[in-house]
Amino acid sequence: MKLSMFADASLRAMVMLAALPPGEIRTAREVAEVIEVPVTHLSKAISRLSDFGLVEVARGRYGGAQLTAAGREASVGAVLRRLDPRSDLAECVSAEGNQCPLIADCALRSILAEAREAFYQSLDRHLIVDLPTPRQIHIMFPTIPVCTPVAAAL
Amino acid sequence: MKLSMFADASLRAMVMLAALPPGEIRTAREVAEVIEVPVTHLSKAISRLSDFGLVEVARGRYGGAQLTAAGREASVGAVLRRLDPRSDLAECVSAEGNQCPLIADCALRSILAEAREAFYQSLDRHLIVDLPTPRQIHIMFPTIPVCTPVAAAL
Numbered sequence: 253m254k255l256s257m258f259a260d261a262s263l264r265a266m267v268m269l270a271a272l273p274p275g276e277i278r279t280a281r282e283v284a285e286v287i288e289v290p291v292t293h294l295s296k297a298i299s300r301l302s303d304f305g306l307v308e309v310a311r312g313r314y315g316g317a318q319l320t321a322a323g324r325e326a327s328v329g330a331v332l333r334r335l336d337p338r339s340d341l342a343e344c345v346s347a348e349g350n351q352c353p354l355i356a357d358c359a360l361r362s363i364l365a366e367a368r369e370a371f372y373q374s375l376d377r378h379l380i381v382d383l384p385t386p387r388q389i390h391i392m393f394p395t396i397p398v399c400t401p402v403a404a405a406l
Numbered sequence: 407m408k409l410s411m412f413a414d415a416s417l418r419a420m421v422m423l424a425a426l427p428p429g430e431i432r433t434a435r436e437v438a439e440v441i442e443v444p445v446t447h448l449s450k451a452i453s454r455l456s457d458f459g460l461v462e463v464a465r466g467r468y469g470g471a472q473l474t475a476a477g478r479e480a481s482v483g484a485v486l487r488r489l490d491p492r493s494d495l496a497e498c499v500s501a502e503g504n505q506c507p508l509i510a511d512c513a514l515r516s517i518l519a520e521a522r523e524a525f526y527q528s529l530d531r532h533l534i535v536d537l538p539t540p541r542q543i544h545i546m547f548p549t550i551p552v553c554t555p556v557a558a559a560l
Contacts, residue, residue, distance in 0.1 A: 253490055253522065255407055260496045264506065267514055288507055328517060336407055342414045352418065353442055357541040359532075360421055363482060367528035368407065374521035378513075387511040 259335040261289045262297040266331065268392055269307065269319045271384035277316030286392050304334050319380070328383070329375035341368055413489040415443045416451040420485065422546055423461065423473045425538035431470030440546050458488050473534070482537070483529035495522055 255263075264287045272278065284294035298317050301307035306323035310316060341364045344352050355361065384392075409417075418441045426432065438448035452471050455461035460477035464470060495518045498506050509515065538546075 253407060253409055253413070253486070253495065253525070255496050255518075257497065259407070263496070263514060264508065267508065286507065288504065328514070329521075332407070341407065341409050342417070343409075343411065350442065353440065353545055354418065354421070354542045356545075357539045359537045359539055360417060360482070363529060363532045363537075364409075367483075367525045370528035371407070371521045371525040374524040375517060378517045383513045383517075385511045385513055388508045391507055391510075 253341075255332075256336070257293065258297060258300075259332060261287070261293050262301055262335055263328070263331065264289065265294060265297055265317075266301065266306065266319065266323065266380050267383045267388070269317060270324060270381050271389045271392055272318060275318075277310060277318045279316045283317070300335070306331065306334075324379075324381040326380050327376045328378045328380060329372040331380060332375060333372055340364070407495075409486075410490070411447065412451060412454075413486060415441070415447050416455055416489055417482070417485065418443065419448060419451055420455065420460065420473065420477065420534050421537045421542070423471060424478060424535050425543045425546055426472060429472075431464060431472045433470045437471070454489070460485065460488075478533075478535040480534050481530045482532045482534060483526040485534060486529060487526055494518070 265283050268283050268287055269278065280295040280298050281291050283289075283298070284291040287294075289297075298307055298309060301323070302309050302317075305320055306326055307317050308320045308323075340361065342352075342361065344355050344358070344361055352358075419437050422437050422441055423432065434449040434452050435445050437443075437452070438445040441448075443451075452461055452463065455477070456463050456471075459474055460480055461471050462474045462477075494515065496506075496515065498509050498512070498515055506512075
């Protein structure tokens with residue numbers, strides 16, 4: 253089981269943006285470099301997060317991205333539900349549109365859907381804004397002072 | 407989020423084998439045809455399930471596969487834990503061995519692991535042997551008589 257590369261990059265970008273002091277912005281390229289994701293993927297991720305109202309993008313020479321209030325207050329579960337367009341965890345219907353012959357009245361399909369809901373509910377308890385740890389903030393933004401015990405030990 | 411193609415094929419093969427009357431066997435090709443999975447994938451899946459002691463394979467001209475007692479009594483959660491070799495849901499460490507710069511002290515990583523455990527625990531409640539529904543048994547094995555209300559309505 254794994255997250256899509258797109259959901260993965262989007263979540264990590266949100267963690268990085270959540271670590272910024274209020275009002276600060278970063279370009280897609282800057283975020284991509286820090287979290288080591290190809291900038292083309294990251295640009296698409298930022299664009300989709302902007303469509304969802306989770307990220308605000310200022311265009312132009314001094315432009316960049318920051319989380320919106322909704323993005324800061326969103327839970328990880330809520331973000332992943334938006335990012336995951338698949339209706340089935342298994343290949344009940346493949347990308348080519350082929351359908352599993354057992355799809356009708358399938359217990360496996362319904363218990364996988366139930367388990368995915370348990371997965372999301374577990375993530376509903378955690379807000380994006382609470383994710384960045386002092387050690388990570390120090391890695392992402394060495395110039396931003398941190399003074400918690402964890403960061404001081406670096 | 408999705409299951410690997412391998413886990414998907416393995417689970418569906420187990421559902422089909424669980425629908426067989428005791429003592430009956432099916433070849434990898436027969437299973438592959440019914441659940442519409444490429445036979446090469448299915449053969450690998452059966453081989454891996456056999457390594458795990460979940461499936462018993464009789465070789466030779468009249469050979470084929472059937473679930474072992476352990477396979478029949480296994481929960482879907484237990485099977486998926488065995489089939490899923492990934493330690494991380496996200497690309498914390500990529501297939502090429504590249505490591506996310508934020509991996510140390512990462513809250514996202516630990517809450518994703520916690521959520522995956524909630525996913526598995528939800529599946530721990532369901533046994534493989536309880537999965538095939540009468541309608542599916544009729545699709546897989548039209549010659550095996552079924553006489554529940556669901557099957558009678560077909």
